[in-house]
Amino acid sequence: MACVAALVVLAAAAGLTLLLHPAPRFTFDGEKATAGTITVSSADISGELGRVKAHDWLGKERPVQCPGIGFAGPGEYALTLTAEDGLGKRTQFALTVVWEAVPEVPAEPEEEPEVPSGGAGGGSSQGGQSSGQVVYEGGIVEPASITPEIISNPSAITAIVNKYHALPEGYAPSDLVAITTNCGKNLQLREEAAASWEQMMEAAKADGITLKAVSAYRTRDYQNGLFTNYTKNNGKEFAALYSAYPRRSEHELGLALDISNTAGIPDNFETTAEGRWLMQNAHRYGWILRYPEDKIKITQYGYEPWHYRYLGKDLAETLYKSGQTYEEYLGVK
Numbered sequence: 001m002a003c004v005a006a007l008v009v010l011a012a013a014a015g016l017t018l019l020l021h022p023a024p025r026f027t028f029d030g031e032k033a034t035a036g037t038i039t040v041s042s043a044d045i046s047g048e049l050g051r052v053k054a055h056d057w058l059g060k061e062r063p064v065q066c067p068g069i070g071f072a073g074p075g076e077y078a079l080t081l082t083a084e085d086g087l088g089k090r091t092q093f094a095l096t097v098v099w100e101a102v103p104e105v106p107a108e109p110e111e112e113p114e115v116p117s118g119g120a121g122g123g124s125s126q127g128g129q130s131s132g133q134v135v136y137e138g139g140i141v142e143p144a145s146i147t148p149e150i151i152s153n154p155s156a157i158t159a160i161v162n163k164y165h166a167l168p169e170g171y172a173p174s175d176l177v178a179i180t181t182n183c184g185k186n187l188q189l190r191e192e193a194a195a196s197w198e199q200m201m202e203a204a205k206a207d208g209i210t211l212k213a214v215s216a217y218r219t220r221d222y223q224n225g226l227f228t229n230y231t232k233n234n235g236k237e238f239a240a241l242y243s244a245y246p247r248r249s250e251h252e253l254g255l256a257l258d259i260s261n262t263a264g265i266p267d268n269f270e271t272t273a274e275g276r277w278l279m280q281n282a283h284r285y286g287w288i289l290r291y292p293e294d295k296i297k298i299t300q301y302g303y304e305p306w307h308y309r310y311l312g313k314d315l316a317e318t319l320y321k322s323g324q325t326y327e328e329y330l331g332v333k
């Protein structure tokens with residue numbers, strides 16, 4: 001090793017074209033690899049690309065370059081990712097992207113909602129049978145059994161989106177920009193939220209805290225895929241508690257961020273230095289913890305210490321001080 005290093009240094013000193021040092025090395029999910037396969041449920045692969053990393057011969061992380069992809073629909077796509085070290089030496093990584101077709105979640109509520117199995121200890125009907133709502137343990141309502149109100153102000157920073165308030169069909173924010181994620185992912189937020197995230201991240205850094213963004217803007221199709229996968233893998237009740245129905249996710253607003261101290265969602269994030277920092281400071285930058293532990297029945301979501309919503313500084317400050325959820329503040333479901 002020392003020999004190779006010495007040769008490289010000598011060659012560099014002599015100004016020679018350097019071919020002696022090893023090319024960058026790729027890892028996939030942390031393991032050395034030259035190829036890999038990722039499975040996605042929409043054309044958005046940004047959340048998965050962070051699994052591929054490249055390091056040069058000095059162990060320094062190098063950017064992974066991904067060509068533009070002409071996704072035509074579900075199917076298998078071969079991509080060649082490249083990484084280059086500081087001296088121009090390149091390596092390729094063969095990535096296969098499998099876009100799996102997912103069954104569409106029905107857009108209209110089911111006419112005869114399924115009653116959760118068992119009955120005893122499980123679901124109970126809330127608000128009378130006439131509402132047709134299916135209610136799981138803990139008062140969580142099955143989203144497919146709710147007819148949401150379609151919001152009229154989807155591009156407002158203060159727009160409410162939840163199980164009872166949906167985005168209009170086809171809405172997509174017009175001012176999405178790329179954000180710093182600190183974990184190799186390519187994510188976007190609306191401009192104002194993005195600027196505030198960068199500020200908050202810098203402030204955290206000054207306190208010795210590295211915040212990582214692991215999920216930000218999602219398209220409706222991507223959200224649909226997530227919800228369908230949760231339902232398939234964990235059941236309807238779990239999906240209702242932890243995943244949003246398409247067009248009813250704040251992530252589709254481009255104003256929500258899942259923040260972590262790893263490249264994924266950690267266990268007990270609220271006990272980590274990063275989680276605690278956010279709970280004490282996020283409101284100063286316009287962000288609120290959207291699904292607190294003691295408000296599950298109101299927000300209709302399980303505790304998500306990683307999920308923050310941008311509402312602007314004034315409103316975030318107000319909510320932080322009052323301890324109210326956004327639903328309580330607006331006086332809506």
Ligand SMILES: [Zn+2]
Nearest residue numbers: 256257258307
């Ligand atoms: Zn989230």
